[in-house]
Structures are given as C-alpha cells and as structure tokens.
Amino acid sequence: MQSIYDNETVQYRLKYVLEVKHGDKSISQAARDAQVDWKTMKSWITRFDKEGIKGLLNKPRGNSLPVPDEVANKIIEIKKENSHRSSRRVRDLLRKNEDISLHRQTIWRTLKKVGENKRAKKKVKVFRDFERSHPNSLWQVDYMDAIVVEGIGLVFLVLFIDDYSRKIVGARFVENREAIHVLELLWVTIERYGIPSQVYSDQGKQFRSHLGRGFTHYENVCKRLGIETIHGTPRHPQGRGKIERLFGFIQDDFITEYRFKDLEDMNEKFNNWVKWYGEEHEHEGIGGKPPNSRYTDFVPRMPEGDLFEIFSMRFERKVRKNATISFKGDVYPVDPRYIRDTVDVRYFGHAVRIYSQSILLGEYDSRINYHEKMLRHVHIRLVKKDGRIKFQKKKYL
Secondary structure, rough: OOOOOOHHHHHHHHHHHHHHHOOOOOHHHHHHHOOOOOOHHHHHHHHHHHHHHHHHOOOOOOOOOOOOHHHHHHHHHHHHHHOOHHHHHHHHHHHHOOOOOOOOOOOHHHHHHHOOOOOOOOOOOOOOOOOOOOOOOOEEEOOOOOOEOOEEEEEEEEEEEEOOOOOOOEEEEEEOOOHHHHHHHHHHHHHHHHHHOEEEEEEOOOOEEEEEEOOOHHHHHHHHHEEEEEEEEOOOOOOOOOHHHHHHHHHHHHHHHOOOOHHHHHHHHHHHHHHHHOOOOOOOHHOOOOOOOOOOOOOOOOOOOOHHHHEEEEEEEEEOOOOOOEEEEEEEEHHHOOOOEEEEEEEOEEEEEEOOEEEEEEEEEOOOHHHHHHHOOOOOOOOOOOOEEEEEEEEEE
C-alpha cells in the first residue's frame, strides 16, 4: 500500500500550500503557478489547516455521468484550436459559445481519453549559466522545496554552493524556513571555508524585505562581513540553474536512497553524501571533475573578531527595580547597580549577552529559565535566641 508520503498529488499540492503558508507567495500567485483557480488553491490550504497532509489527498468521487459524443467532440475541437488552452479555458469557451456548462474535471477527463489533456509548452528563452573565475568569488544560497520524510515529517534543505567549483560548502536539513537557519549555517560555513565576496539568493523573506534592500538581518550580517548580497529577479531563471539542478540531484540520489530515524540521522547521512559529492562525483558542468578538484589555488578571506558580535541582533531594555530585564518573554538578572539604566541586549540563536556602554554584564542561554532559578535561591541563617533571623541587614521573626 502506497504511503501518503509518496503520493505525487500530495507532494505537488503541498509545495504550493507551504509557499503560501510561509509568506513566499500570495494565494493568487500560487494558484497561477500550480495552474489551478484561486478557489482550488484556497481549498487546499483550508483542508491542510484542518486535516494536515491527509487533507491534500483527492476526495473520493461518485461515478460521473458520461459526456454525450457531440459535446465531447466540441470539447476536443475547442482544445485543438489552441493547444495552450487549459481545461478551465475550454470550460469557459464551451459555456460562452455553446451554452454548455460542465465541470473543469469533466472536461479534463474527456480530453485525457484522447490524449489532449496536456497543454503545449510555451517557447522559452534559454539562459546560459554564468560562472565565476575562481572559488569564493560567489556563493549561492537557497531553500529546497519542502519534502515529507517518513518518520520525520516536513523538512527543508538550506544549502550554500560555490559558483565556480560547484562545491557544497554548507548544507543542513531543518524543520522550517526561518532566517536563523541560514545565518547559523553561514556562521559555520565561513569558519570552515572563509568569506565569499558575494552571495546570490532569491527574494525570499529570509533574504530580502518587501521594504527594500538592507532591511533583513541576513543583509545586515553580510554587510558586517563585507559580503555583497545579490538578489535574483522574481520569475527569472538566470543564475538559479546550478542550485536548482543540484536540488533535483539530491532528491534523486540521496532522498530516495536512504531511510532516516530522525532529523539528526538525516543530517549525519547527508554530510557523508556531501563528502562523496565533493570528492568523487563526476560533475558534468565542470568537465566530469569532482567539485573539490576546482576548489583550490586560492587564499580564503577568514573571519576576524567575535562572530557573535557580527551575527547578533541588538535591542535596548531598561533594568527594572528588581534588577532584571524582560526580553522575548524571558527574564534575565542584571547587576543591581544598573537599576533604571538602559542596557544593550544582543542575541543570536540561544545566546544572549547584556552590555552597558560596551561593558559585558552577563552571558545567558535563552533555553534556561533564569526567573525560576532566581526564585529558587535558598539562604541559610542562624536563628537567634530571641527567635529572630537577620537577612540583608533586616531582622525577621
């Protein structure tokens, strides 16, 4: 019995639903790309919200009534007049010119019987891949479309490749498309391979704000590192061919060949695959050579200074009367001498640092409940003969 995870219809619909859910596309744009109407796309999203992945399965239908021969011939005639016409367009013309109303799926099934259900491909402009002249001149970064992995669920692959050598310099499977995953991967990648001159990405919200250039944390970090960010033009394939083909190869050569216990196991196996890809894969785009053979003969520009200071986001908070600050719903202790002062809070991932005029006041881990720890402080005092104790210069019965 086929698993829901292997159902091509589910995988196809899930791709567009997630693009809408993650804010990468509007419902209208996703509907156009999926070649369905707005209502259909909206129904996929609603069913996914209510039932999860199972909601994207086709609903069982009753037996449909046969289409009369004269109507079927008219459907085929309208289609053959223009092979680019979709079932929806044929339906609309049939309704307008012949006053015949049929469901789009009925028209599609009628066309399928005679092999006319597919739309003719439009002539497309062929773009030649550009290529840089040396390693670390340009990296490309992107998220692969979500895939459903049995035993894990939805996963996304974020990946950096070197344009000249085709080497995968950084890659990791993650549970969502948040920008933090791109930045965490960039951190470990530049520590290992140095800093590229430029990084090319699409205009996903992780990389580019709708307000314009320089409004995302990703762009700010790249600027601090001296990396020029380049953003592709929406719906234009120039520059994305290498990474898109690599995503397809990963799905065919890695995803389908392995079974995974969890996300950690998946990443461990993928790291081994990436090592093989760099050292042994005969890449057609570079004359049948392995990528690592071209990632040579250059001196990488390595990062300098404290990378936390480069990657961290920065905020201001006022120290409260109880010598604490509140940040992202958590409470952190501060030296009482700074009560009522404004302090700088810098954080990246789970690490939090608090400063006052460049003086480090404390380092914290956002996964720890410091408020609870403060409440648990226990102080031991000796009870005097009169039944009193002394605590913080005060006496208590």
